[in-house]
Amino acid sequence: MTMLAPKHWQFPPGRLEEGFEDKKPLYDEAEAMAEATRCLYCSDAPCIQACPTTIDIPTFIRKIGTGNLKGAARTILSANLLGQSCGQVCPVEVLCAGACVYKAWGREPIAIGRLQRYAVETTLAQGPTLFQARSSTGKxxxxxxxxxxxxxxxxxxxxxxxxxxxxxxxxxxxxxxxxxxxxxxxxxxxxxxxxxxxxxxxxxxxxxxxxxxxxxxxxxxxxxxxxxxxxxxxxxxxxxxVDSHLGIPGEAGEGVHGALHLIERIKAEPGLRLEGVRRAAVVGGGNTALDMAHELALLGVKVTLVYRRSEEEMSGYAHELAGARLDGVRLLENRQPLEVLRQEGKVVAVRLLATNRDGKPLPDTEELLTDLVAVAIGQxxxxxxxxxxxxxxxxxxxxxxxxxxxxxxxxxxxxxxxxxxxxxxxxxxxxxxxxxxxxxxxxxxxxx
Ligand SMILES: Cc1cc2nc3c(=O)[nH]c(=O)nc-3n(C[C@H](O)[C@H](O)[C@H](O)COP(=O)(O)OP(=O)(O)OC[C@H]3O[C@@H](n4cnc5c(N)ncnc54)[C@H](O)[C@@H]3O)c2cc1C
Ligand code: SF4
Structure with a gap:
């Protein structure tokens, strides 16, 4: 993205985050045009109803299709000032694109998030004045x-x-x-x-x-x-x-991390390296657990996601789990951590208790070998x-x-x-x- 350069705040170089590739990179003009012309500009467009900020999606897509990128960006940003990041991070699969009529026909829905990103990022990079603030109210x-x-x-x-x-x-x-x-x-x-x-x-x-x-x-x-x-x-x-804790023996100390804290370090800490971490256990079934597992897998770690109930009950999105699996994450359902096992202070395994479909404990236990435990059971x-x-x-x-x-x-x-x-x-x-x-x-x- 090449918008205004940050004036006051800078992420330091040398962060692990820098090595990640963009899963949905910025469209080029030809890609954006081709995707925009697929849109049917539905009246009563279901994609608008599915957007919490009710962006007029068919209108901005039509503007992209006619080469009016500034107009497209204005349509998006007047409904959602963070249209840039929402284009990149929204779970469109369960929001606008999930409601797109193409989906109901079993066809690929319009890539609304990517078109939104294209319109806003390309426009803001040119630094136009899109909105004019009113004169001061003194408040x-x-x-x-x-x-x-x-x-x-x-x-x-x-x-x-x-x-x-x-x-x-x-x-x-x-x-x-x-x-x-x-x-x-x-x-x-x-x-x-x-x-x-x-x-x-x-x-x-x-x-x-x-x-x-x-x-x-x-x-x-x-x-x-x-x-x-x-x-x-x-x-x-x-x-x-902050991250919630498991409250189990062995949790305190090196090698056990709150997932949110570790994600923040991956994004912002210069010089952080996961040396000696070959295997990781990520505990939880929500989207933070899925992100943590996926990020570690992309960093070359063998990741097991440990969830106390079954896959159907996970609160994390199915499309995020599918993406994490594609990059090597393994899901271990119906298991609950009992204890973090250490040798000379270093994490070597987690003892797991089997649970039934409702997450209730069963008598069986097992040890999962791991070098790192990330806890993602909520904030x-x-x-x-x-x-x-x-x-x-x-x-x-x-x-x-x-x-x-x-x-x-x-x-x-x-x-x-x-x-x-x-x-x-x-x-x-x-x-x-x-x-x-x-x-x-x-x-x-x-x-x-
Ligand atoms: C790991 C993770 C991944 C996520 N991924 C996605 C995603 O892919 N897509 C998506 O749409 N959403 C995602 N979300 C959710 C999304 O990030 C949040 O819904 C969103 O950031 C909420 O915005 P907010 O302003 O309410 O809170 P926050 O973004 O949490 O901002 C709150 C701010 O308030 C500051 N603050 C708190 N107390 C004080 C105080 N006393 N004094 C001064 N400052 C204070 C905090 O430091 C913080 O900067 C994710 C969340 C997590 C945890
Ligand atoms: S539902 Fe799909 S095809 Fe219809 S306007 Fe929205 S994005 Fe375009």
């Missing part, structure tokens, strides 16, 4: 986090003329878009370039290395009370917490800092409670969206929720 909004939810909210608020400040505790911004997505879909620097483009839309400041806390105890922290006092409104795009729920905003509440699952149509929390100055509200979905859901929140925030800020 100030604080956004906590800089993942897809907060970035989208900031971009849309800035276009309405509001002044936005994003507070991000990490040194690198972008949330999971830059630090979590599998590198064969989207690499960190690509996510940062998209973020830079959103920042260029209006009056947006991004402060990294600043954590929003309940009570400040050192530098690099700002309190919820300070944000509420110095801003007209606040948006919480906090994402989820802790929304960071509790949300409770430092008076009136904001969490539901029984630990998600930030919002009014569904406006995404306003129990505090009339605070809105929220993305993973911390929906419990962990996709980038496109974070974008859609941020858009709903901004519509309501804007009405409030304008005194309507």
């Amino acid at each position: 100030r909004v604080a956004l906590v986090g800089s993942g897809p939810a907060s970035i989208t909210a900031a971009g849309l608020l800035a276009l309405e003329g509001h002044t936005c400040t994003l507070f991000e505790r990490q040194a690198l911004p972008g949330g999971l878009d830059s630090l979590g997505i599998a590198p064969y879909k989207l690499k960190g620097p690509e996510a940062l370039r998209e973020l830079e483009w959103v920042l260029s839309l209006g009056r947006i400041e991004l402060r990294t290395g600043v954590e929003v806390v309940e009570r400040a105890s050192g530098p690099g922290q700002v309190t919820a009370a300070e944000l509420l006092e110095s801003h007209d409104a606040v948006f919480l795009g906090l994402g989820l917490g 802790e729920r929304a960071p509790r800092v949300s409770l430092a905003f008076p009136g904001v509440e969490l539901d029984a699952q630990g998600r930030v409670k919002v009014e569904p149509l406006t995404h306003r929390t129990g505090n009339p100055k605070v809105w929220s969206g993305g993973d911390c509200v929906n419990g962990g979905k996709e980038v496109v859901n974070a974008v859609a929720e941020a858009r709903l929140a901004v519509q309501s925030m804007h009405r409030y800020l304008m005194g309507e």
